[in-house]
Amino acid sequence: MPYFCNKYMILEREEIARDIYSYVISCPEAAAVARAGQFAHIRAEGYTLRRPISICEIDKEKGTVRIVFEIRGGGTDKISQLTVDDYMDIILPLGNGFSVKEIPDEKNTVIVGGGIGVPPMCGLAACYSNVKAIIGFRSKDKVILEKDLKRIGADVTVCTDDGSYGYNGVVTQPLEEELKKGKTAMVYACGPIPMLKAVVNTANKYNVSCEVSLEERMACGVGACVGCACRINRNGENLVLRVCKDGPVFKGEEVVF
Numbered sequence: 001m002p003y004f005c006n007k008y009m010i011l012e013r014e015e016i017a018r019d020i021y022s023y024v025i026s027c028p029e030a031a032a033v034a035r036a037g038q039f040a041h042i043r044a045e046g047y048t049l050r051r052p053i054s055i056c057e058i059d060k061e062k063g064t065v066r067i068v069f070e071i072r073g074g075g076t077d078k079i080s081q082l083t084v085d086d087y088m089d090i091i092l093p094l095g096n097g098f099s100v101k102e103i104p105d106e107k108n109t110v111i112v113g114g115g116i117g118v119p120p121m122c123g124l125a126a127c128y129s130n131v132k133a134i135i136g137f138r139s140k141d142k143v144i145l146e147k148d149l150k151r152i153g154a155d156v157t158v159c160t161d162d163g164s165y166g167y168n169g170v171v172t173q174p175l176e177e178e179l180k181k182g183k184t185a186m187v188y189a190c191g192p193i194p195m196l197k198a199v200v201n202t203a204n205k206y207n208v209s210c211e212v213s214l215e216e217r218m219a220c221g222v223g224a225c226v227g228c229a230c231r232i233n234r235n236g237e238n239l240v241l242r243v244c245k246d247g248p249v250f251k252g253e254e255v256v257f
Helices: 028-033 074-080 119-125 145-153 172-179 193-205
Strands: 006-015 020-026 037-040 052-057 064-070 087-094 108-114 132-138 155-160 184-190 209-213 229-234 237-242 249-251
Touching: 006 028, 020 087, 028 064, 028 087, 037 064, 052 074, 052 087, 052 119, 064 074, 064 119, 074 172, 087 155, 108 119, 108 172, 108 193, 119 132, 119 145, 119 184, 132 145, 132 172, 172 184, 172 193, 184 193, 193 209
Parallel strands: 108 132, 108 184, 132 155, 184 209
Antiparallel strands: 006 020, 006 087, 020 064, 037 052, 037 087, 052 064, 209 249, 229 237
16 A cells, blocks of 8 residues: 655644644545545654554545544644644555445444544545444543534444433443344444453454454554554464554454453
8 A cells, every 4th residue: 555755735724622633634646545544644843753643534536634633742732733724744644444345235334433533433434325423432522523424424323421412321332232233244443442342342242343443652653663563363373463554453353452
């Protein structure tokens, strides 16, 4: 899969929740080959290491990519200061994205996102026609991309830990309710490790295939430094693979949590 390193113009910038920013970037050559689940590696001025940010949406016709990220330190804070008509120094698209399956009309696809793990699920939702999205947050003020997922065509259930909005509880509760119906062909998830482990266990319980996108700290972003290693059990063999190069998407049953 080719990737590109360049400075790309920012077309749109919006703070969609406190300390969470959405950017639309003009990068036609990258948008043409990008897939849901891949990520961008963004340079923050004054910092040595780039910041990995999931690709949220891809518009191949317009030649744009959308990213959504939360400020979690000085680097992402610096990136968030870029505005419309500025240029963002990016390497993209990186990693292996989600696999898009042929799903029978009578079946659906369930996508599960937790917190800042929700953005890559938007691009994936656009790949299917019958999608159930289950997204979880700590509280109402942290909810993002609900309207975007509905715009794309997903049936959305929002969960909050404190019950301040939507379903009061964690994402695995409505996930299990959906899987009990026996109409789900595929489950995809991105979010905190405890959530991913619970999603995989729930999917396994109902014999539904599952893919998860792992989040790890990264340095090079292209597999050279092996700083983002994860444990995988594939065909009975224990492996140490790189989230940036071999992932970030893996089959759920292969991940050793």
